[in-house]
Amino acid sequence: MDLSYTQDEIAFREEVRGFLDEKLPExxxxxxxxxxVLSKADHDRWHAILNEKGWLAPNWPExxxxxxxxxxxxxxxxxxxxRANAPRIVPFGLSMLAPVLMKFGSDxxxxxxxxxxxxxxxxxxxxxxxxxxGSDLASLKTRAVRDGDHYIVNxxxxxxxxxxxxxxxxxxxxxxxxxxxxxxxxxxxIDMDTPGIEVRPIKLLDGTPExxxxxxxxxxxxxxxLVGEENMGWTYAKYLLTHERTNIAGVGFSQAALAxxxxxxxxxxxNGKPLIExxxxxxxxxxxxxxxxxxxxxxxxIISKAAxxxxxxxxxxxxxxxxxxxxxxxxxxxxxxxxxxxxxxxSETIDGDxxxxxxxxxxxxxxxxxxNRKLSIFGGSNEIQRGIIAKTLLAGGAK
Amino acid sequence: MNFELTEExxxxxxxMRRFLSERYDTATRNAIxxxxxxxxxxIWAQMAELGIVGALxxxxxxxxxxAGFDISTVFEELGRAGVVEPLLDTAILGGGLxxxxxxxxxxxxxxxxxxxxxxxxLAHGEPESRYDLSxxxxxxxxxxxxxxxxxxxxVVVNADAASHLVVSARxxxxxxxxxxxxxxxxxADAPGVSMRGYPLFSGGRAAEITLDGVEVDDATRLxxxxxxxxxxxxxxxxxxxxxxxxxxxxxxxAAALTRDYLMTRKQFGRPxxxxxxxxxxxxxxxxxxxxxxxxxxxxxxxxxxxxxERDRHISAARNLLGRAGRLVxxxxxxxxxxxxxxxxxxxxxxxxxxxxxxxxxxxxxTQLERFIALSxx
Numbered sequence: 108m109d110l111s112y113t114q115d116e117i118a119f120r121e122e123v124r125g126f127l128d129e130k131l132p133e134x135x136x137x138x139x140x141x142x143x144v145l146s147k148a149d150h151d152r153w154h155a156i157l158n159e160k161g162w163l164a165p166n167w168p169e170x171x172x173x174x175x176x177x178x179x180x181x182x183x184x185x186x187x188x189x190r191a192n193a194p195r196i197v198p199f200g201l202s203m204l205a206p207v208l209m210k211f212g213s214d215x216x217x218x219x220x221x222x223x224x225x226x227x228x229x230x231x232x233x234x235x236x237x238x239x240x241g242s243d244l245a246s247l248k249t250r251a252v253r254d255g256d257h258y259i260v261n262x263x264x265x266x267x268x269x270x271x272x273x274x275x276x277x278x279x280x281x282x283x284x285x286x287x288x289x290x291x292x293x294x295x296x297i298d299m300d301t302p303g304i305e306v307r308p309i310k311l312l313d314g315t316p317e318x319x320x321x322x323x324x325x326x327x328x329x330x331x332x333l334v335g336e337e338n339m340g341w342t343y344a345k346y347l348l349t350h351e352r353t354n355i356a357g358v359g360f361s362q363a364a365l366a367x368x369x370x371x372x373x374x375x376x377x378n379g380k381p382l383i384e385x386x387x388x389x390x391x392x393x394x395x396x397x398x399x400x401x402x403x404x405x406x407x408x409i410i411s412k413a414a415x416x417x418x419x420x421x422x423x424x425x426x427x428x429x430x431x432x433x434x435x436x437x438x439x440x441x442x443x444x445x446x447x448x449x450x451x452x453x454s455e456t457i458d459g460d461x462x463x464x465x466x467x468x469x470x471x472x473x474x475x476x477x478x479n480r481k482l483s484i485f486g487g488s489n490e491i492q493r494g495i496i497a498k499t500l501l502a503g504g505a506k
Numbered sequence: 507m508n509f510e511l512t513e514e515x516x517x518x519x520x521x522m523r524r525f526l527s528e529r530y531d532t533a534t535r536n537a538i539x540x541x542x543x544x545x546x547x548x549i550w551a552q553m554a555e556l557g558i559v560g561a562l563x564x565x566x567x568x569x570x571x572x573a574g575f576d577i578s579t580v581f582e583e584l585g586r587a588g589v590v591e592p593l594l595d596t597a598i599l600g601g602g603l604x605x606x607x608x609x610x611x612x613x614x615x616x617x618x619x620x621x622x623x624x625x626x627x628l629a630h631g632e633p634e635s636r637y638d639l640s641x642x643x644x645x646x647x648x649x650x651x652x653x654x655x656x657x658x659x660x661v662v663v664n665a666d667a668a669s670h671l672v673v674s675a676r677x678x679x680x681x682x683x684x685x686x687x688x689x690x691x692x693x694a695d696a697p698g699v700s701m702r703g704y705p706l707f708s709g710g711r712a713a714e715i716t717l718d719g720v721e722v723d724d725a726t727r728l729x730x731x732x733x734x735x736x737x738x739x740x741x742x743x744x745x746x747x748x749x750x751x752x753x754x755x756x757x758x759x760a761a762a763l764t765r766d767y768l769m770t771r772k773q774f775g776r777p778x779x780x781x782x783x784x785x786x787x788x789x790x791x792x793x794x795x796x797x798x799x800x801x802x803x804x805x806x807x808x809x810x811x812x813x814x815e816r817d818r819h820i821s822a823a824r825n826l827l828g829r830a831g832r833l834v835x836x837x838x839x840x841x842x843x844x845x846x847x848x849x850x851x852x853x854x855x856x857x858x859x860x861x862x863x864x865x866x867x868x869x870x871x872t873q874l875e876r877f878i879a880l881s882x883x
Contacts, residue, residue, distance in 0.1 A: 241843050242773050242774075242843070243773035243774045243775075246775075265844070266844050309848055310848065310850065311849060312846075312848065312855075312857070312858065375636065376636065377636055377872075378636075379638075379682065385871070387874060435836075443864075443869055443871070446636045446637065446869070447631055447661045448661065450707060450708075450712065450862060450865050451704050451705075451706060451707065451712065452705040452706055452707045453707075464661075464702070464704055464714060465633065465660065465661075473858075473861075473862065476861070477847075477858065478847075480846075480847065481844070483840060484839075484840065485844070488840075490783050494783075
């Protein structure tokens with residue numbers, strides 16, 4: 108055992124830190140730190156900066172323009188980015204679709220789409236969930252019927268994150284209704300400006316414009332937009348989900364959230380003393396910190412074991428469950444720390460200006476607490492993850 | 507022992523439940539939440555007409571209730587329906603302090619309060635006071651031979667709808683002293699009072715108030731000079747019973763919605779309520795809900811006790827409700843999945859009411875501290 112990073116890894120961390128110091132615009136990190144919703148222009152700006160440096164696609168092989176970092180390097184990059192309050196890299200094109208295209212797409216699809224993901228020309232969104240197909244994704248009903256050299260798509264997708272910014276959507280559609288659910292699904296790439304597509308925003312409980320419904324009415328999709336083989340979409344979808352679950356532990360996000368709660372608790376005063384000195388609050392905070400220290404190490408243990416680019420199975424389910432519990436606990440502590448000033452609704456429409464009511468750090472805490480309830484719901488709910496863990500542990504055992 | 511409501515309380519509960527289920531549906535409430543005013547004048551008038559405001563005042567003050575169980579009955583129903591209309595601020599805090607401390611002239615205002623004709627707010631908390639009830643730095647100062655108030659009040663719920671404010675200020679002593687605090691009943695548009703209003707995360711509105719040389723005199727004073735703390739603490743205690751009961755009602759609705767959803771939502775070809783992992787969570791929720799109900803009953807039943815015994819039960823209730831409420835809100839959302847994250851679905855608002863109640867009059871940990879202190883005595 109040796110808990111220290113290698114010289115190379117330490118040097119890499121320094122390099123990442125130097126880059127973030129120099130290139131991360133202060134307007135962006137300030138927005139991220141204060142929980143302000145980023146605009147499309149904000150996302151595009153950070154995307155372009157990373158692309159210029161060649162650091163946009165840590166998980167891509169070099170032949171496609173990636174940086175081919177190993178798992179530890181990617182971890183260091185994620186940790187430093189979160190610490191510096193860098194915008195999250197929108198994952199739909201870069202870390203979800205791209206691996207599928209690399210493995211299952213045609214040469215033509217790779218050559219066409221991968222460079223456009225890097226350049227930012229295409230913004231992809233994900234057409235997976237449907238109103239009736241959440242945890243049970245394979246029950247999806249959106250139909251694609253072959254008509255000459257097109258598919259005709261009808262149906263509805265939901266929870267489409269940042270679909271309002273996307274010009275492309277990758278979709279799971281049903282192409283065969285006469286076979287087992289999982290065997291009749293195909294993976295289609297669709298232009299969002301095709302006639303018959305309508306994007307309707309969903310108003311979330313914290314007021315953020317984040318997710319959408321996407322409706323398809325007789326949408327004509329060229330057959331060359333099929334990825335891989337017809338009716339093999341479930342295999343590709345599962346492959347994609349293993350990539351959705353990389354960085355699932357969110358260690359960097361939690362470390363940034365912990366630091367932010369500590370800053371708040373030093374400033375807030377409870378009965379005349381800093382809140383951070385209050386025994387009850389300090390105990391809650393310490394317990395989460397202890398959990399996070401251990402979880403960060405679990406994450407590193409799993410990372411160092413996994414071959415580069417390969418997402419582990421049951422371990423990633425464990426990291427998803429513990430990682431989301433910790434992040435949600437930190438959001439809860441931030442809300443508590445804010446005290447009565449968690450109550451105002453922090454909307455840009457307040458007074459027509461952007462001045463927060465009360466201390467700036469308090470303003471987004473309630474919204475963040477509620478918004479991040481999604482962490483234990485999406486990407487395979489924590490119940491689904493526990494089911495995977497239990498199934499693996501007890502396989503063949505309980506008779 | 508008798509855990510039944512009185513006949514009058516039972517009637518009030520039935521009336522409220524019928525009225526709110528007919529008139530305060532999700533669409534109506536969502537429209538109210540989106541409105542600039544933040545509450546419905548029409549609903550307010552109808553609630554007053556039904557006697558809901560009157561039920562929060564004693565007969566001496568022109569009402570027909572006002573005791574702990576009257577308050578808990580009314581607020582449990584308000585909580586069940588996710589009502590955002592400011593009964594707590596106008597009736598319990600503003601009206602309650604006038605009833606407790608007002609002279610005859612001031613008490614005349616209660617007729618209008620009970621009739622639903624005016625709104626009130628308590629301007630007590632300050633930007634630095636957090637949950638510390640005795641911390642008042644707004645000062646009464648002598649300026650050109652007159653008494654004036656200078657200071658700032660924070661997150662004053664219902665301030666911009668209120669025609670009058672009950673304002674706390676320090677007459678004497680240190681910033682944290684219980685003695686030396688006075689209350690004043692002022693028109694909300696008195697010269698020197700300025701407000702910045704804003705919506706609240708879980709519905710309704712509040713304001714930051716700046717008091718800049720606001721003239722006061724003995725006629726505007728509410729109660730004796732420098733001796734308002736006990737009355738303030740008593741009325742906050744009543745407000746805490748109200749808030750705990752409201753949270754209980756909201757928890758009942760969250761649990762009912764979740765139960766219905768478990769039985770109707772199908773995944774993997776069967777209702778999700780057939781999965782044991784969810785069944786046990788639902789069972790835990792119901793266990794906590796009954797704990798919460800008993801805690802509210804204890805708090806309401808001890809509201810008229812001497813302060814230490816009263817506050818010990820209230821802190822117990824609010825600590826328990828804080829813990830159980832969080833569990834019910836979070837597990838209800840989790841078991842619903844994404845649908846519960848949408849503002850249009852009833853649970854979103856109900857969950858916000860439950861969780862954000864923790865930010866008024868002392869959160870779960872603050873209540874625990876007070877309970878420990880009072881139990882050690």
